[in-house]
Amino acid sequence: MSAVIPKRILFTMIEKYTSEPAEKLVYNEDFWLEVRKGYRLNPDIINLENGYYNIIPEQTLERFIKHVREVNYQGSYYMRTVQFENKKAMAVKLAAIAGCATDELIITRNTTDSLDTIISGYPWKEGDEAVMALQDYPTMLTMFRQIEKRYGVVNRIVSVPHDPESDEEIANLYAGAITEKTKLLMVCHMINITGQILPVRKICDMAHSRGVEVMVDGAHTFGHIRFTIPELGCDYFGSSLHKWMSVPLGAGILWMKNEHISKIWPLMAPANDSSTDISRLNHTGTHPVYTDLTVEDAIEYYLMLGPELKEARLRYLQHYWSDKVRNLPHIEMYTPSNPARSCGIATVGMKNMKPAEMADILFKKYKIYTAPIDIAGVHGCRITPNVFTTTTELDVLVRALNELQ
Numbered sequence: 561m562s563a564v565i566p567k568r569i570l571f572t573m574i575e576k577y578t579s580e581p582a583e584k585l586v587y588n589e590d591f592w593l594e595v596r597k598g599y600r601l602n603p604d605i606i607n608l609e610n611g612y613y614n615i616i617p618e619q620t621l622e623r624f625i626k627h628v629r630e631v632n633y634q635g636s637y638y639m640r641t642v643q644f645e646n647k648k649a650m651a652v653k654l655a656a657i658a659g660c661a662t663d664e665l666i667i668t669r670n671t672t673d674s675l676d677t678i679i680s681g682y683p684w685k686e687g688d689e690a691v692m693a694l695q696d697y698p699t700m701l702t703m704f705r706q707i708e709k710r711y712g713v714v715n716r717i718v719s720v721p722h723d724p725e726s727d728e729e730i731a732n733l734y735a736g737a738i739t740e741k742t743k744l745l746m747v748c749h750m751i752n753i754t755g756q757i758l759p760v761r762k763i764c765d766m767a768h769s770r771g772v773e774v775m776v777d778g779a780h781t782f783g784h785i786r787f788t789i790p791e792l793g794c795d796y797f798g799s800s801l802h803k804w805m806s807v808p809l810g811a812g813i814l815w816m817k818n819e820h821i822s823k824i825w826p827l828m829a830p831a832n833d834s835s836t837d838i839s840r841l842n843h844t845g846t847h848p849v850y851t852d853l854t855v856e857d858a859i860e861y862y863l864m865l866g867p868e869l870k871e872a873r874l875r876y877l878q879h880y881w882s883d884k885v886r887n888l889p890h891i892e893m894y895t896p897s898n899p900a901r902s903c904g905i906a907t908v909g910m911k912n913m914k915p916a917e918m919a920d921i922l923f924k925k926y927k928i929y930t931a932p933i934d935i936a937g938v939h940g941c942r943i944t945p946n947v948f949t950t951t952t953e954l955d956v957l958v959r960a961l962n963e964l965q
Protein backbone atom coordinates (compact mmCIF):
# COMPACT_ATOMS: atom_id res chain seq x y z
CA MET A 561 0.00 0.00 0.00
CA SER A 562 2.80 2.46 -0.86
CA ALA A 563 1.64 6.01 -1.50
CA VAL A 564 1.73 7.47 -4.99
CA ILE A 565 2.67 11.09 -4.47
CA PRO A 566 1.24 13.68 -6.88
CA LYS A 567 3.89 15.51 -8.89
CA ARG A 568 2.70 18.93 -7.77
CA ILE A 569 0.22 20.06 -5.19
CA LEU A 570 -1.98 23.11 -5.37
CA PHE A 571 -1.61 24.72 -2.03
CA THR A 572 -1.85 28.47 -2.11
CA MET A 573 -0.46 28.97 1.40
CA ILE A 574 2.73 27.27 0.39
CA GLU A 575 3.14 28.32 -3.20
CA LYS A 576 6.89 28.43 -3.00
CA TYR A 577 6.93 24.64 -2.70
CA THR A 578 4.84 23.85 -5.76
CA SER A 579 7.93 23.21 -7.89
CA GLU A 580 9.32 20.68 -5.41
CA PRO A 581 8.58 17.01 -6.24
CA ALA A 582 5.93 15.78 -3.86
CA GLU A 583 7.97 12.65 -3.03
CA LYS A 584 10.42 15.04 -1.36
CA LEU A 585 7.75 17.12 0.34
CA VAL A 586 6.97 14.19 2.63
CA TYR A 587 10.34 14.78 4.34
CA ASN A 588 10.59 18.55 3.91
CA GLU A 589 10.16 19.95 7.43
CA ASP A 590 10.02 23.56 6.16
CA PHE A 591 7.00 22.66 4.05
CA TRP A 592 5.24 21.07 7.02
CA LEU A 593 6.03 24.09 9.18
CA GLU A 594 4.09 26.11 6.59
CA VAL A 595 1.20 23.66 6.90
CA ARG A 596 1.42 24.01 10.69
CA LYS A 597 1.02 27.80 10.39
CA GLY A 598 -2.47 27.14 9.04
CA TYR A 599 -3.52 25.89 12.48
CA ARG A 600 -3.95 27.63 15.83
CA LEU A 601 -2.28 25.27 18.27
CA ASN A 602 -1.80 25.33 22.02
CA PRO A 603 1.94 26.05 22.46
CA ASP A 604 1.91 24.51 25.95
CA ILE A 605 1.29 20.94 24.83
CA ILE A 606 2.55 18.49 22.26
CA ASN A 607 -0.72 17.10 20.97
CA LEU A 608 -0.20 13.46 20.04
CA GLU A 609 -3.86 12.57 20.49
CA ASN A 610 -5.42 13.57 17.18
CA GLY A 611 -7.36 10.33 16.92
CA TYR A 612 -10.37 11.44 18.94
CA TYR A 613 -10.84 14.73 17.14
CA ASN A 614 -8.69 16.30 14.45
CA ILE A 615 -8.17 19.97 15.23
CA ILE A 616 -9.35 21.76 12.11
CA PRO A 617 -7.22 24.27 10.17
CA GLU A 618 -8.04 27.97 10.58
CA GLN A 619 -9.23 28.10 6.97
CA THR A 620 -11.95 25.51 7.66
CA LEU A 621 -12.72 27.00 11.07
CA GLU A 622 -13.35 30.45 9.57
CA ARG A 623 -15.72 28.96 6.98
CA PHE A 624 -17.51 27.04 9.73
CA ILE A 625 -18.02 30.24 11.74
CA LYS A 626 -19.36 31.91 8.58
CA HIS A 627 -21.89 29.08 8.18
CA VAL A 628 -22.93 29.41 11.84
CA ARG A 629 -23.55 33.14 11.30
CA GLU A 630 -25.47 32.57 8.08
CA VAL A 631 -27.76 29.89 9.52
CA ASN A 632 -28.33 32.05 12.58
CA TYR A 633 -29.14 34.99 10.30
CA GLN A 634 -31.66 33.00 8.27
CA GLY A 635 -33.07 31.05 11.22
CA SER A 636 -36.07 28.81 10.60
CA TYR A 637 -36.24 30.04 7.02
CA TYR A 638 -32.97 28.20 6.34
CA MET A 639 -34.13 25.12 8.23
CA ARG A 640 -37.44 24.95 6.35
CA THR A 641 -36.08 25.64 2.87
CA VAL A 642 -32.59 24.54 1.79
CA GLN A 643 -31.40 22.57 4.83
CA PHE A 644 -31.94 19.12 3.32
CA GLU A 645 -30.87 19.89 -0.23
CA ASN A 646 -27.63 21.42 1.11
CA LYS A 647 -26.96 18.33 3.21
CA LYS A 648 -27.58 16.16 0.13
CA ALA A 649 -25.14 18.29 -1.89
CA MET A 650 -22.47 17.67 0.76
CA ALA A 651 -23.18 13.93 0.66
CA VAL A 652 -22.64 13.99 -3.12
CA LYS A 653 -19.20 15.55 -2.60
CA LEU A 654 -18.36 12.89 -0.02
CA ALA A 655 -19.52 10.15 -2.39
CA ALA A 656 -16.99 11.47 -4.93
CA ILE A 657 -14.19 11.13 -2.34
CA ALA A 658 -15.47 7.67 -1.34
CA GLY A 659 -15.75 6.59 -4.98
CA CYS A 660 -19.31 5.36 -4.47
CA ALA A 661 -22.78 5.97 -5.86
CA THR A 662 -24.49 9.06 -4.48
CA ASP A 663 -27.66 7.17 -3.56
CA GLU A 664 -25.77 4.85 -1.21
CA LEU A 665 -24.20 7.39 1.17
CA ILE A 666 -25.68 9.65 3.85
CA ILE A 667 -24.22 12.12 6.33
CA THR A 668 -24.83 10.97 9.89
CA ARG A 669 -23.72 12.44 13.21
CA ASN A 670 -20.70 10.14 13.64
CA THR A 671 -19.50 6.53 13.29
CA THR A 672 -21.55 5.51 16.30
CA ASP A 673 -24.73 6.75 14.64
CA SER A 674 -23.79 5.00 11.36
CA LEU A 675 -22.87 1.61 12.83
CA ASP A 676 -25.56 1.53 15.49
CA THR A 677 -28.11 2.11 12.71
CA ILE A 678 -26.96 -1.17 11.17
CA ILE A 679 -26.43 -3.17 14.37
CA SER A 680 -29.74 -2.18 15.93
CA GLY A 681 -31.69 -2.02 12.68
CA TYR A 682 -30.63 -5.36 11.24
CA PRO A 683 -33.60 -7.76 10.98
CA TRP A 684 -32.28 -10.14 13.65
CA LYS A 685 -33.99 -13.41 14.53
CA GLU A 686 -33.39 -15.46 17.64
CA GLY A 687 -30.39 -17.77 17.17
CA ASP A 688 -28.74 -15.58 14.49
CA GLU A 689 -25.02 -15.07 15.01
CA ALA A 690 -22.66 -12.12 14.62
CA VAL A 691 -18.86 -12.07 14.48
CA MET A 692 -16.63 -9.30 15.82
CA ALA A 693 -13.26 -8.77 17.54
CA LEU A 694 -12.18 -8.01 21.09
CA GLN A 695 -10.26 -5.06 19.63
CA ASP A 696 -13.37 -3.46 18.09
CA TYR A 697 -14.62 -0.14 19.45
CA PRO A 698 -16.10 -0.77 22.93
CA THR A 699 -19.50 0.81 22.34
CA MET A 700 -19.98 -1.15 19.11
CA LEU A 701 -19.39 -4.28 21.18
CA THR A 702 -21.89 -3.14 23.81
CA MET A 703 -24.44 -2.47 21.07
CA PHE A 704 -23.99 -6.08 19.92
CA ARG A 705 -24.39 -7.21 23.56
CA GLN A 706 -27.66 -5.28 23.68
CA ILE A 707 -28.80 -7.09 20.52
CA GLU A 708 -27.77 -10.38 22.16
CA LYS A 709 -30.03 -9.65 25.15
CA ARG A 710 -32.86 -8.19 23.11
CA TYR A 711 -33.16 -10.70 20.27
CA GLY A 712 -31.24 -13.77 21.43
CA VAL A 713 -28.44 -13.23 18.90
CA VAL A 714 -25.16 -15.08 19.61
CA ASN A 715 -21.98 -12.98 19.39
CA ARG A 716 -18.74 -14.73 18.49
CA ILE A 717 -15.65 -12.72 19.39
CA VAL A 718 -12.18 -13.26 17.90
CA SER A 719 -8.94 -11.65 19.11
CA VAL A 720 -6.75 -10.06 16.44
CA PRO A 721 -2.94 -10.59 16.84
CA HIS A 722 -0.94 -7.35 17.17
CA ASP A 723 1.63 -8.26 14.51
CA PRO A 724 0.11 -10.78 12.07
CA GLU A 725 2.24 -12.84 9.69
CA SER A 726 -0.12 -12.46 6.74
CA ASP A 727 -3.56 -11.31 5.60
CA GLU A 728 -4.62 -14.95 5.47
CA GLU A 729 -3.89 -15.33 9.19
CA ILE A 730 -6.46 -12.61 9.90
CA ALA A 731 -9.03 -13.79 7.33
CA ASN A 732 -8.76 -17.35 8.70
CA LEU A 733 -9.26 -16.08 12.23
CA TYR A 734 -12.58 -14.49 11.27
CA ALA A 735 -13.51 -17.51 9.11
CA GLY A 736 -13.10 -19.75 12.16
CA ALA A 737 -15.87 -17.89 13.99
CA ILE A 738 -18.44 -18.19 11.18
CA THR A 739 -21.14 -20.84 11.39
CA GLU A 740 -24.18 -21.50 9.19
CA LYS A 741 -26.12 -19.18 11.52
CA THR A 742 -23.83 -16.15 11.04
CA LYS A 743 -25.55 -13.15 9.48
CA LEU A 744 -23.23 -10.19 10.06
CA LEU A 745 -19.50 -9.73 10.63
CA MET A 746 -18.13 -6.45 12.00
CA VAL A 747 -14.52 -5.55 11.24
CA CYS A 748 -12.41 -2.48 11.92
CA HIS A 749 -10.67 -1.03 8.89
CA MET A 750 -8.09 0.43 11.30
CA ILE A 751 -8.17 -0.73 14.91
CA ASN A 752 -8.36 2.42 17.01
CA ILE A 753 -6.34 1.12 19.97
CA THR A 754 -3.36 -0.05 17.88
CA GLY A 755 -3.61 1.59 14.44
CA GLN A 756 -3.50 -1.82 12.75
CA ILE A 757 -5.05 -1.84 9.25
CA LEU A 758 -6.96 -5.05 8.63
CA PRO A 759 -7.22 -6.83 5.24
CA VAL A 760 -10.87 -5.90 4.84
CA ARG A 761 -11.20 -6.97 1.20
CA LYS A 762 -9.98 -10.48 1.98
CA ILE A 763 -12.24 -10.73 5.02
CA CYS A 764 -15.24 -9.57 2.94
CA ASP A 765 -14.54 -12.05 0.14
CA MET A 766 -14.20 -14.86 2.66
CA ALA A 767 -17.38 -13.84 4.49
CA HIS A 768 -19.41 -13.49 1.29
CA SER A 769 -18.32 -16.96 0.17
CA ARG A 770 -20.00 -18.16 3.39
CA GLY A 771 -23.13 -16.03 2.89
CA VAL A 772 -22.25 -13.49 5.59
CA GLU A 773 -22.61 -9.70 5.27
CA VAL A 774 -19.80 -7.41 6.45
CA MET A 775 -20.01 -4.07 8.25
CA VAL A 776 -16.77 -2.06 8.28
CA ASP A 777 -15.89 0.34 11.09
CA GLY A 778 -13.92 2.93 9.14
CA ALA A 779 -13.83 5.56 11.90
CA HIS A 780 -10.08 6.00 11.43
CA THR A 781 -9.54 5.49 7.73
CA PHE A 782 -11.71 7.95 5.81
CA GLY A 783 -9.41 10.92 5.07
CA HIS A 784 -6.41 9.10 6.59
CA ILE A 785 -5.52 6.36 4.08
CA ARG A 786 -6.65 6.25 0.46
CA PHE A 787 -9.27 3.76 -0.69
CA THR A 788 -12.69 3.73 -2.26
CA ILE A 789 -15.53 2.16 -0.32
CA PRO A 790 -16.58 -0.19 -3.18
CA GLU A 791 -13.07 -1.62 -3.44
CA LEU A 792 -13.35 -2.83 0.16
CA GLY A 793 -16.07 -5.22 -0.99
CA CYS A 794 -18.17 -4.68 2.15
CA ASP A 795 -21.93 -4.32 2.68
CA TYR A 796 -21.95 -1.44 5.16
CA PHE A 797 -19.34 1.21 6.01
CA GLY A 798 -19.35 3.91 8.67
CA SER A 799 -16.90 6.67 9.51
CA SER A 800 -16.60 9.94 11.42
CA LEU A 801 -15.76 13.08 9.48
CA HIS A 802 -14.52 14.98 12.56
CA LYS A 803 -11.59 12.59 12.69
CA TRP A 804 -9.34 12.44 9.61
CA MET A 805 -11.45 14.56 7.25
CA SER A 806 -11.13 17.45 9.74
CA VAL A 807 -14.78 18.46 9.56
CA PRO A 808 -15.99 20.25 12.74
CA LEU A 809 -17.41 17.99 15.45
CA GLY A 810 -20.58 16.06 14.77
CA ALA A 811 -20.54 14.53 11.29
CA GLY A 812 -20.06 11.04 9.91
CA ILE A 813 -20.98 8.90 6.93
CA LEU A 814 -22.96 5.75 6.45
CA TRP A 815 -22.67 3.84 3.20
CA MET A 816 -24.44 0.65 2.30
CA LYS A 817 -25.18 -1.43 -0.76
CA ASN A 818 -28.46 -0.40 -2.28
CA GLU A 819 -29.87 -3.90 -1.95
CA HIS A 820 -29.67 -3.72 1.87
CA ILE A 821 -31.39 -0.36 2.38
CA SER A 822 -34.97 -1.59 2.62
CA LYS A 823 -34.31 -4.26 5.24
CA ILE A 824 -32.63 -2.02 7.86
CA TRP A 825 -34.90 -0.50 10.53
CA PRO A 826 -34.12 3.22 11.01
CA LEU A 827 -32.55 4.24 14.34
CA MET A 828 -34.89 7.23 14.29
CA ALA A 829 -38.18 7.00 12.45
CA PRO A 830 -38.25 9.19 9.33
CA ALA A 831 -40.96 11.69 8.42
CA ASN A 832 -42.00 9.58 5.45
CA ASP A 833 -42.02 5.93 6.48
CA SER A 834 -42.96 4.69 3.04
CA SER A 835 -39.74 5.94 1.43
CA THR A 836 -37.43 3.17 0.27
CA ASP A 837 -34.25 5.10 -0.52
CA ILE A 838 -31.37 5.66 1.91
CA SER A 839 -32.95 8.88 3.22
CA ARG A 840 -35.26 6.69 5.34
CA LEU A 841 -32.21 5.97 7.54
CA ASN A 842 -31.13 9.60 7.75
CA HIS A 843 -33.59 11.26 10.11
CA THR A 844 -31.87 12.84 13.13
CA GLY A 845 -34.25 15.56 14.25
CA THR A 846 -32.96 19.11 14.48
CA HIS A 847 -29.18 19.24 14.70
CA PRO A 848 -26.22 21.61 14.04
CA VAL A 849 -26.60 21.95 10.26
CA TYR A 850 -23.55 24.22 9.90
CA THR A 851 -21.32 21.21 10.57
CA ASP A 852 -22.77 19.57 7.46
CA LEU A 853 -22.21 22.78 5.49
CA THR A 854 -18.51 22.75 6.38
CA VAL A 855 -18.02 19.35 4.74
CA GLU A 856 -17.15 20.95 1.40
CA ASP A 857 -14.65 23.29 3.04
CA ALA A 858 -12.93 20.39 4.75
CA ILE A 859 -12.86 18.47 1.47
CA GLU A 860 -11.30 21.49 -0.23
CA TYR A 861 -8.50 21.54 2.34
CA TYR A 862 -8.03 17.78 2.12
CA LEU A 863 -7.69 17.88 -1.66
CA MET A 864 -5.48 20.95 -1.59
CA LEU A 865 -2.99 19.24 0.68
CA GLY A 866 -3.30 16.04 -1.32
CA PRO A 867 -4.60 12.71 0.04
CA GLU A 868 -1.48 10.85 -1.10
CA LEU A 869 0.86 13.36 0.50
CA LYS A 870 -1.17 13.37 3.72
CA GLU A 871 -1.12 9.58 3.99
CA ALA A 872 2.59 9.39 3.19
CA ARG A 873 3.42 12.08 5.77
CA LEU A 874 1.35 10.46 8.52
CA ARG A 875 2.97 7.08 7.86
CA TYR A 876 6.41 8.73 7.83
CA LEU A 877 5.73 10.47 11.17
CA GLN A 878 4.68 7.20 12.79
CA HIS A 879 7.79 5.38 11.67
CA TYR A 880 9.97 8.40 12.51
CA TRP A 881 9.37 7.72 16.21
CA SER A 882 8.31 4.07 16.39
CA ASP A 883 11.34 2.71 14.48
CA LYS A 884 13.59 4.41 17.05
CA VAL A 885 11.98 2.74 20.06
CA ARG A 886 10.47 -0.52 18.77
CA ASN A 887 13.41 -2.69 19.79
CA LEU A 888 14.24 -1.08 23.13
CA PRO A 889 14.10 -3.78 25.83
CA HIS A 890 11.66 -1.91 28.10
CA ILE A 891 9.26 -1.03 25.25
CA GLU A 892 6.27 -2.99 23.95
CA MET A 893 4.87 -1.99 20.56
CA TYR A 894 1.27 -2.94 19.79
CA THR A 895 1.30 -1.82 16.15
CA PRO A 896 2.55 -4.01 13.28
CA SER A 897 6.08 -3.24 12.05
CA ASN A 898 5.07 -3.74 8.39
CA PRO A 899 4.35 -0.19 7.05
CA ALA A 900 1.45 -1.49 4.94
CA ARG A 901 -0.38 -2.59 8.11
CA SER A 902 -0.58 0.85 9.75
CA CYS A 903 -0.38 4.57 8.99
CA GLY A 904 -0.31 7.53 11.42
CA ILE A 905 -1.51 5.76 14.58
CA ALA A 906 0.67 3.50 16.73
CA THR A 907 0.57 2.37 20.35
CA VAL A 908 3.56 2.01 22.63
CA GLY A 909 3.71 0.56 26.12
CA MET A 910 6.30 0.30 28.89
CA LYS A 911 6.82 -3.22 30.20
CA ASN A 912 6.93 -2.06 33.82
CA MET A 913 4.44 0.81 33.85
CA LYS A 914 0.67 1.05 33.66
CA PRO A 915 -0.70 3.06 30.70
CA ALA A 916 -2.41 5.64 32.95
CA GLU A 917 0.85 6.34 34.78
CA MET A 918 2.78 6.47 31.52
CA ALA A 919 0.33 8.98 30.03
CA ASP A 920 0.47 11.03 33.22
CA ILE A 921 4.27 11.25 33.18
CA LEU A 922 4.35 12.01 29.45
CA PHE A 923 1.97 14.87 30.04
CA LYS A 924 3.32 16.29 33.29
CA LYS A 925 7.03 15.91 32.58
CA TYR A 926 7.19 16.24 28.79
CA LYS A 927 3.90 18.08 27.96
CA ILE A 928 3.01 15.28 25.58
CA TYR A 929 -0.70 14.55 25.40
CA THR A 930 -1.58 10.94 24.47
CA ALA A 931 -4.43 8.46 24.95
CA PRO A 932 -3.75 5.70 27.50
CA ILE A 933 -5.18 2.33 26.42
CA ASP A 934 -5.57 -0.55 28.87
CA ILE A 935 -8.01 -2.96 27.21
CA ALA A 936 -8.17 -5.95 24.84
CA GLY A 937 -4.53 -6.97 25.36
CA VAL A 938 -3.22 -3.45 24.66
CA HIS A 939 -1.40 -1.70 27.51
CA GLY A 940 0.21 1.52 26.39
CA CYS A 941 -0.31 5.02 25.06
CA ARG A 942 -1.78 5.63 21.64
CA ILE A 943 0.31 8.14 19.70
CA THR A 944 -1.61 9.96 16.98
CA PRO A 945 0.18 12.77 15.13
CA ASN A 946 -1.49 15.10 12.65
CA VAL A 947 -0.18 16.92 9.58
CA PHE A 948 0.94 19.78 11.85
CA THR A 949 3.07 17.51 14.05
CA THR A 950 6.78 18.29 13.79
CA THR A 951 9.65 15.82 13.95
CA THR A 952 11.05 18.02 16.76
CA GLU A 953 7.94 17.17 18.80
CA LEU A 954 8.44 13.49 18.04
CA ASP A 955 12.09 13.80 19.15
CA VAL A 956 10.72 14.79 22.57
CA LEU A 957 8.57 11.64 22.57
CA VAL A 958 11.54 9.45 21.62
CA ARG A 959 13.65 11.04 24.38
CA ALA A 960 10.85 10.50 26.89
CA LEU A 961 10.42 6.84 25.92
CA ASN A 962 14.17 6.32 26.34
CA GLU A 963 14.24 8.03 29.74
CA LEU A 964 11.12 6.36 31.15
CA GLN A 965 12.47 3.02 32.36
Ligand SMILES: Cc1ncc(COP(=O)(O)O)c(C=O)c1O
Nearest residue numbers: 670671672673697752777779800
Ligand atom coordinates in the same frame (compact mmCIF):
# COMPACT_ATOMS: atom_id res chain seq x y z
C1 LIG B 1 -12.83 2.34 15.71
C2 LIG B 1 -13.83 3.36 16.18
N1 LIG B 1 -15.12 3.15 15.95
C3 LIG B 1 -16.06 4.03 16.33
C4 LIG B 1 -15.71 5.18 16.99
C5 LIG B 1 -16.80 6.12 17.41
O1 LIG B 1 -16.64 7.34 16.75
P1 LIG B 1 -17.63 8.56 17.12
O2 LIG B 1 -17.45 8.81 18.57
O3 LIG B 1 -17.15 9.67 16.27
O4 LIG B 1 -18.98 8.09 16.80
C6 LIG B 1 -14.38 5.46 17.25
C7 LIG B 1 -14.00 6.68 17.97
O5 LIG B 1 -12.87 6.94 18.27
C8 LIG B 1 -13.41 4.53 16.84
O6 LIG B 1 -12.13 4.74 17.07
